[in-house]
Amino acid sequence: MIQQKGARPTILAIESSCDGTSAAVCADGKILSNHIATQAIHAQYGGVVPELASRAHLQNIVPVVDVALKNARLSLQDMDAIAFTQSPGLIGSLLVGGQFAKSLSLALDKPLIAVNHMQAHVLANLIPEKKPSFPFLCLTVSGGHTQIVLCESPTKLKVIGETIDDAAGEAFDKSAKLLGLPYPGGPLIDKYAKEGNSDRFQFPEPKIPGYNFSFSGLKTAILYFLMNAGKSLIYKEEFAATEEEKKLFIEENLADICASIQHRIITILLNKLKKAAKDLNVKDVCIAGGVSANSGLRKAFTEAGEQNGWNTFIPDFQYCTDNAGMIAITGYYKYLSGEFSELDIPSAARAKW
Numbered sequence: 001m002i003q004q005k006g007a008r009p010t011i012l013a014i015e016s017s018c019d020g021t022s023a024a025v026c027a028d029g030k031i032l033s034n035h036i037a038t039q040a041i042h043a044q045y046g047g048v049v050p051e052l053a054s055r056a057h058l059q060n061i062v063p064v065v066d067v068a069l070k071n072a073r074l075s076l077q078d079m080d081a082i083a084f085t086q087s088p089g090l091i092g093s094l095l096v097g098g099q100f101a102k103s104l105s106l107a108l109d110k111p112l113i114a115v116n117h118m119q120a121h122v123l124a125n126l127i128p129e130k131k132p133s134f135p136f137l138c139l140t141v142s143g144g145h146t147q148i149v150l151c152e153s154p155t156k157l158k159v160i161g162e163t164i165d166d167a168a169g170e171a172f173d174k175s176a177k178l179l180g181l182p183y184p185g186g187p188l189i190d191k192y193a194k195e196g197n198s199d200r201f202q203f204p205e206p207k208i209p210g211y212n213f214s215f216s217g218l219k220t221a222i223l224y225f226l227m228n229a230g231k232s233l234i235y236k237e238e239f240a241a242t243e244e245e246k247k248l249f250i251e252e253n254l255a256d257i258c259a260s261i262q263h264r265i266i267t268i269l270l271n272k273l274k275k276a277a278k279d280l281n282v283k284d285v286c287i288a289g290g291v292s293a294n295s296g297l298r299k300a301f302t303e304a305g306e307q308n309g310w311n312t313f314i315p316d317f318q319y320c321t322d323n324a325g326m327i328a329i330t331g332y333y334k335y336l337s338g339e340f341s342e343l344d345i346p347s348a349a350r351a352k353w
């Protein structure tokens, strides 16, 4: 491995794992620009349509990279390496960013750095001046993953717990769908929850061993709860509501339902994080991923930190949901430890790390 001791690299990073095309520039560990083009087209289908996502990435990638370079006031020739999201994600989407990054690496004769998207979510916590000390714990909560990660160094991370079914973001989005809210429903549940009473409805907390999570039982409980127009969490024939009654119940109680669902998702997440931090005696604790943009989680996490004597870290909003800034910072640390990739490295929908 090439060691880049004392290097102060400037890195162009590309993220295209799902439905956002993003490019960022990072110089000596500082993010100079982070530009994201979102894809509104998926809302009308109630979820991300992979083929449409790949097509939109193809249309967006050149202008997005252009804006990132302009905002950083640098050109392609100023880059020392090209980093890109290699896995996990939608394969068609990953391929667009991957091929583009490889083409740049070849044309500019600059090293290529393949980045794992989940590692990058964790390392988004290394972007600000105030960084966690190693080893730290990170609860990574996104649309596709829910993990507790023990981070011993920027390149030495261990997943110690993860979901056995749905991810936390899916729990938000699927609950929102049951309530008739558009995709992605997570931010909408967050919005309505602010006005609601989180103690009004009691949704179940699963009993899963260790640091693993499960959200599928919660989804089923919400489904039955709505089918019964709030009269029971277990489906009972005698409580079955008509579509009209169900709609009216949701309309009249939306804020309380959202607050109660959000509260349960947050307690499921934080109870496991508290257990891990206590067992491993780790005091620096972070959250990351799209769901870490949730205002209820941010508040409850900060309070848990105060109660348990943790130093807490939450990325800035722009670095919570998918973004190339987090790919750039990961690329920076991989550059420092000489972790470069060959041009034939394949993109992968699933990855172990």
Ligand code: KG4
Residues within 6 Å of the ligand: 018, 141, 142, 143, 144, 145, 168, 169, 170, 172, 173, 184, 185, 186, 187, 190, 289, 290, 291, 292, 293, 294, 295, 320, 321, 322
């Ligand atoms: O990390 P991310 O942008 O993409 C993946 O890697 O999956 O996470 C997207 C997820 C979606 O499920 C979205 O609903 C959720 O993050 N999300 C939120 C909020 N903002 C985004 N969930 C709850 N509250 C929010 N404010």
Ligand code: ZN
Residues within 6 Å of the ligand: 117, 121, 142, 143, 289, 290, 321, 322
């Ligand atoms: Zn993500």
